[in-house]
Amino acid sequence: MYKIERQLVIDTIKAMIIEATKTLDKTIVDKLEYAFDKEVNILGKSVLAKIIENQKIAKEENIPLCQDTGVLVCFIEIGRELVFDYDLTEAINRGVSLGYTDGYLRKSIVRHPLNRINTLDNTPAVIHYDFIEGNELVIHLAPKGGGSENMSSLKMLSPADGRDGIINFVLETIKNAGGKPCPPLIVGVGIGGNFEHVAYIAKKALFRPINDQAKVLEDRLLEEELLERINKLNVGPMGLGGITTALAVKVNSAPCHIAALPVAVNLQCHSARKKEVTLVGTIA
Amino acid sequence: MELLLKTPINDSDRIALKVGDEVLITGTIYTARDAAHQNLVDSLAKSEILPFDLQGQIVYYVGPTPAKPNQAIGSCGPTSSYRMDKFSPILMAEGLKVMIGKGERSIELIEEVKKHQAVYLIAIGGIGALLSKTVKKAEVIAYPELGSEAIRKLEVINFPAIVAIDSRGNSIF
Numbered sequence: 001m002y003k004i005e006r007q008l009v010i011d012t013i014k015a016m017i018i019e020a021t022k023t024l025d026k027t028i029v030d031k032l033e034y035a036f037d038k039e040v041n042i043l044g045k046s047v048l049a050k051i052i053e054n055q056k057i058a059k060e061e062n063i064p065l066c067q068d069t070g071v072l073v074c075f076i077e078i079g080r081e082l083v084f085d086y087d088l089t090e091a092i093n094r095g096v097s098l099g100y101t102d103g104y105l106r107k108s109i110v111r112h113p114l115n116r117i118n119t120l121d122n123t124p125a126v127i128h129y130d131f132i133e134g135n136e137l138v139i140h141l142a143p144k145g146g147g148s149e150n151m152s153s154l155k156m157l158s159p160a161d162g163r164d165g166i167i168n169f170v171l172e173t174i175k176n177a178g179g180k181p182c183p184p185l186i187v188g189v190g191i192g193g194n195f196e197h198v199a200y201i202a203k204k205a206l207f208r209p210i211n212d213q214a215k216v217l218e219d220r221l222l223e224e225e226l227l228e229r230i231n232k233l234n235v236g237p238m239g240l241g242g243i244t245t246a247l248a249v250k251v252n253s254a255p256c257h258i259a260a261l262p263v264a265v266n267l268q269c270h271s272a273r274k275k276e277v278t279l280v281g282t283i284a
Numbered sequence: 285m286e287l288l289l290k291t292p293i294n295d296s297d298r299i300a301l302k303v304g305d306e307v308l309i310t311g312t313i314y315t316a317r318d319a320a321h322q323n324l325v326d327s328l329a330k331s332e333i334l335p336f337d338l339q340g341q342i343v344y345y346v347g348p349t350p351a352k353p354n355q356a357i358g359s360c361g362p363t364s365s366y367r368m369d370k371f372s373p374i375l376m377a378e379g380l381k382v383m384i385g386k387g388e389r390s391i392e393l394i395e396e397v398k399k400h401q402a403v404y405l406i407a408i409g410g411i412g413a414l415l416s417k418t419v420k421k422a423e424v425i426a427y428p429e430l431g432s433e434a435i436r437k438l439e440v441i442n443f444p445a446i447v448a449i450d451s452r453g454n455s456i457f
Binding site: 043046047050051053054055057058061063064065066067068069104105106107108116118120145146147150178179180182238239240269270271 | 304306319346347348349350351352355358359360361363364366386387388406408409410411412413414416417431432444446456457
């Protein structure tokens with residue numbers, strides 16, 4: 001059996017949050033620079049230039065990329081050989097509290113959707129757990145902005161709606177969202193599963209590396225077609241027109257009921273902040 | 285080429301702005317987003333005096349990150365404006381003339397902008413680090429209990445924005 005100290009989890013989460021809010025991954029910056037070179041719309045191109053300049057300033061001067069430092073979303077993979085003699089969720093939230101407070105980040109979480117009283121430390125995070133083989137704890141986290149989350153959408157289609165139904169729903173979601181979710185976007189699409197699972201796999205799609213491709217052929221073909229058609233919508237950077245509406249489309253699928261064809265579209269703004277760290281357990 | 289605007293922006297300069305114009309604002313702007321708008325509108329409903337005179341003013345929809353000790357303000361990009369659509373006509377009726385946010389607004393809101401000869405500007409979302417460099421001073425003037433959503437009086441130099449709805453009701457979207 002292996003263990004990972006509570007303090008290590010806290011310190012790691014805190015450091016990951018502070019780092020994630022100030023630096024964009026190079027793969028994302030490369031995509032933005034490629035889009036800048038290709039963009040034909042003058043206003044759209046000027047927006048992309050400022051987005052690229054912003055991430056330089058954020059990194060060099062240690063200022064959050066965006067004032068919306070989000071709700072913290074975590075996907076935690078727990079090695080089956082690990083044992084915990086403490087509450088892992090509590091430890092993660094302790095790290096969140098310290099990260100947002102000591103990191104001068106915005107606290108954007110309210111205790112109840114109707115009383116709107118701020119929790120003052122951005123807790124609680126939204127945490128999903130899964131098990132893996134071995135003695136490692138893999139932490140994936142993303143501070144997820146409210147603007148792109150608000151424009152995300154879910155629909156329970158009928159099996160007869162098929163592939164065209166999925167494509168139309170994704171395009172409609174992005175067209176209706178316009179500039180509000182801060183395009184250029186990364187589009188996470190879930191198909192199949194059930195009502196809650198489809199949203200979960202759509203979110204998980206946003207955690208995939210920006211340059212990977214879906215393993216399932218049907219999903220991969222959908223990714224290619226959707227990206228091409230989304231970029232023909234002329235939404236463009238911040239909705240001002242152009243050919244850069246999405247940087248990538250990620251489709252995740254899951255088995256579903258004979259009566260169902262659930263589709264979820266989870267949008268990620270251009271400030272696509274995320275981090276991954278693996279902690280290795282020591283012998284307990 | 286950007287147009288240089290100094291606050292208070294006079295009527296003729298404001299009315300001359302056209303959709304798509306890029307502007308650089310220097311002077312005073314006030315911050316307010318969801319919760320502060322609710323408070324302002326609630327105050328007006330009770331005929332209370334507002335924390336600042338809206339006449340001819342600029343309101344920027346932003347909830348910044350906390351300033352570090354050596355900074356005027358933290359990251360401070362715009363939030364989505366559509367959530368303010370139900371409040372803005374009430375504030376425009378009190379004299380508000382310029383709103384800065386991001387994204388599309390309702391058809392009804394566009395009509396109100398036209399009626400009041402106001403303008404709606406957009407700043408680029410997600411570039412809060414860059415925009416923070418244009419803010420030289422920030423002071424909380426109302427609702428400190430709202431934290432990031434408190435109303436702040438900002439002094440800005442060359443704050444970049446784009447005219448998204450002009451005083452004739454033309455929209456960029």
